[in-house]
Amino acid sequence: MTDFSSAKSVSASGMQAQAQRLRHLSENISNADTPGYRRKLISFQTALGQGEQISPVQVGRVRLDQSDLSTIYDPSHPLADEAGEYEGSNVNLLIELADAREAQRSYEANLKMFDQARNMSSSLMQLLRR
Template sequence: MGFFDGYNVATSGMSAQRTRINVVSANIANAQTTNTIDGGPYKKQDVVFEEILLNKAQKANNNDIEQSNNKNTPAELRGVGVKSIVQNDAEPIMRFEPAHPDANEDGYVAYPNINPVIEMVNLIEAQRSYEANIAAFNTHKNIDTKTLDILKA
């Protein structure tokens, strides 16, 4: 394990959670958006994470199965990344509001199928995960600082 590996893992987690926080915030902000550029109500978005190799030099031409069976091969450093941001295809919520400018001919308005309470829980979860990665980063920094102090003495 390299000197900066712990930092790399923690920062990959922080970057992924920052993306999640941005997407969830956009969902909350657009929970009442009934008309978008594409037409129709805003569609909720979700972040899909994936495991990534942080050691790119070792990634080329490696076979994970062969590596997992060989006990002499060092484990590769893995982190988390954003695989994609996907739109939720849930049906919109129809509300009877005939005076609304986006009402259809029957007087119903299509609202995004976004529950603000669930989105707030997702936001808090992402924030806590971000904070946990900060704590891991700081712990690694403190360990390195103590190690350097011992080596200086």
């Protein structure tokens, strides 16, 4: 029975990690036009337990993308320098949307695994009751 619990635990940790990833991706998308905004990056790690073969997923530290900020020419902008340019964000909407779709699909895969483990556990309990 612990294998089913472990599978559900790993799937639930994967769903939590992907939900947090989606939160950061949505922040990036909403701040794409904010001057000076740096894209947030998130990484995943496995939470190693003692003697466990199956490890849940943990979210690593949130980092800021250190790639160059885009330069925008708009002399009428309040942040523009004497050349009429200011620094925009380093968010690429195409990349953010692709990452959001990947995170959504990963979330759905973890949800299906969770449901499958739950259904298998329930079926096993029904068989044992007979």
